[in-house]
Amino acid sequence: VPENMTAWLAFHMLRGSRQIGYGTLSPIPFSEIMSYCTHIGVDDAIERQRLAKFVMALDSTEREHYGNSKS
Numbered sequence: 001v002p003e004n005m006t007a008w009l010a011f012h013m014l015r016g017s018r019q020i021g022y023g024t025l026s027p028i029p030f031s032e033i034m035s036y037c038t039h040i041g042v043d044d045a046i047e048r049q050r051l052a053k054f055v056m057a058l059d060s061t062e063r064e065h066y067g068n069s070k071s
């Protein structure tokens with residue numbers, strides 16, 4: 001689905017904005033997601049919320065996998 005590609009690209013662009021500490025990854029900061037929305041011209045509140053949900057879901061899944069692979 002083309003609109004999912006925007007979330008996938010956003011996730012990959014924002015992965016580096018996480019903090020790393022004590023062997024764990026912090027979530028991608030919400031402020032970074034909103035800045036990315038501004039950067040790509042997403043100014044509709046519903047679209048921003050949708051993109052944020054997708055990015056946070058991808059982020060959560062990756063962090064869960066990272067945590068599981070460490071143990």
